[in-house]
Amino acid sequence: MRLVLPALFLALASCSPIQRFHGYAPDDMQLAEIEVARDTRETVAEKIGRPGMTGVMEGSAWYYVQSDWVNEGWRPPVEVRREVVAISFDEAGRVSNVERFGQEQGEVVALSRRVTSTGPTGMTLLRQLLGNIGQFNPAQMLSR
Template sequence: MSRTTGKLYIAARVAGVALFLAGVSACTKIDKFHGYAPTNEDLTEVMIGQTTKDEVISRFGPPMSEGALANNAVYYASSQFVHYGAFAPEEVDRQIVAIRFDANNVTRDVARYTLQDGKVVALDRRVTEDGINDVTVLGQLLGALGRVDAGAFLGDE
């Protein structure tokens, strides 16, 4: 075996090992956490009929969302995603805590929703019609030929 062949053989082995290690590390599981939802132990401090909205916000921080128009409530949400290599992240856990208040901003209800409680919602898609009913570009051009005014070309007004 010549000296050049031996160096190529070693370089190919090193490249193969590096490629294998890169492939294995690319498939490593990555956990991502988003948001914050109070635990059940934290929620024991919220007393129905006694704790005010300001006390809840000062205890748990600013909510993810507030339902000011439809209902007087605050929402805290957290999610956990698992990501493997080049694949899309998959949501494996979701916690949503809804704390509702009465007209006096006193706690009325506390509810926890999980990923299993979620439902697929079909949204009503509203699209404005363009007014062109299956007319091709060629059809539009030919239809415009009959509307041409010769006086516009000759400069007559």
């Protein structure tokens, strides 16, 4: 009986899902503080912080990426949600677009948008960020 209760407890504990959150994407209230055509990189950094990713070209967008993962027992982690916030800047360094993207059935979907031009210039990078759902393995990061 002494061994059965701890074994039963461990079996039940290993079945409960564990949620993990990676990255950071500002919420709509934080994004509402950013004024298109008025704010600069410096004021955006003061209001919501610097992103984990930027576009590769000078003057391109900042990308804030957040992923939510669920790990159930012995199964590998599953990414259940990913959001990307793209803040684009014009040649003068002022905000030109603020957009939030998600993923629905494998397709990139704009969740919210405040656009002053045709769209962010780094759409290829955005598609890569959202297209890699399920290909990232957090266990690889922990083993390094």
